[in-house]
Amino acid sequence: MDAYSEIIQGARVWQGVLDTNVMVDDLVKAGHRLADAAKVGNWPEVMKVLDSEWSWLVINQWRPGGQAWFTVLHQAAWHGAPTDVVEELLERGALRYLRDAKGRTPFDVAVARNRTTNLRGLLQPPRSSLTDKQVRALDAQLAKLIDGRIQGRVYEGDLRKVLRYPPVEILQELPGQRVWFPMPAKYGFHIELQRGGLEVKSWCGFVEGSGQAHLVTPEGTVLVDQGFV
Structure with missing residues (x-):
């Protein structure tokens, strides 16, 4: 099993592409x-x-x-x-x-x-481990991270018109609390909920060594690893 498969194994797929043309x-x-x-x-x-x-x-x-x-x-x-x-x-x-x-x-x-x-x-959704404020902040930080990784590489213009990012809320209901978000141009984001924050691994399948891992909290995002996959 390659590094790509090991990372996404067991994650739930998020079909967030809105543009049927792709x-x-x-x-x-x-x-x-x-x-x-x-x-x-x-x-x-x-x-x-x-x-x-x-x-x-x-x-x-x-x-x-x-x-x-x-x-x-x-x-x-x-x-x-x-x-x-x-x-x-x-x-x-x-x-x-x-x-x-x-x-x-x-x-x-x-x-x-x-x-x-x-x-x-x-x-009735299960009891949330996050406050509404934490969910909103994590959603915003995750969107900012994804935008920065794909803007101008996958789509030009308003990304919200062609992509729906995985809501942080749903991670609380997923086995292992993780999701795999594939998108055009072989970009992908593996998102996992961890102790009130997110671990986000992302890469482009066409670019060797493009992998990056970020720790996302309600306060901001930190790059913790890169160069893998």
């Missing part, structure tokens, strides 16, 4: 199939798509090119899906902390739609 056609088609099934509450079809398109899809992605950022779990909350469906989605890795474009978690959607107490209980 996505593989099969990924776009599979994403639309999943979103279409979830939008009408066809849960057998949702599970079928997740099973058949596992090589392309991640359960927490929204419609490719869509602006609402509604995931399957958001749709389950909207429709008031049976509890066994929600339980299966959670077992498959659906995230309760993930927010849509309006800042709503699936739990928020369930409350607004006056869904059952049992459903809301399933969708």
Whole structure:
């Protein structure tokens, strides 16, 4: 196993590319199939798509090119899906902390739609180990770090129009509390939550020795290693 594979092993993939022009056609088609099934509450079809398109899809992605950022779990909350469906989605890795474009978690959607107490209980995010202030600060520092690494190398202009960075909140719900964020030009970011801060390893697959490791805290970012991968 090479250094690249060792770093990302076991991390959850974050599909944060918003620009469908740089996505593989099969990924776009599979994403639309999943979103279409979830939008009408066809849960057998949702599970079928997740099973058949596992090589392309991640359960927490929204419609490719869509602006609402509604995931399957958001749709389950909207429709008031049976509890066994929600339980299966959670077992498959659906995230309760993930927010849509309006800042709503699936739990928020369930409350607004006056869904059952049992459903809301399933969708309630686990207790946070971070304060809201810490989350906002870490999100800002992480965005600043990623911007500095890829601005002008992957995209020109406003990166927020083409990329959605992984929210720090979701790391609290992931096994190992880490995520792998691949993007065009073979750039990638491995992000791990550690004691109220983040360890972020990043590199470009086309450039030997481009690896950098940063320690990110709410107060700032420090380069702790470089030259690997």
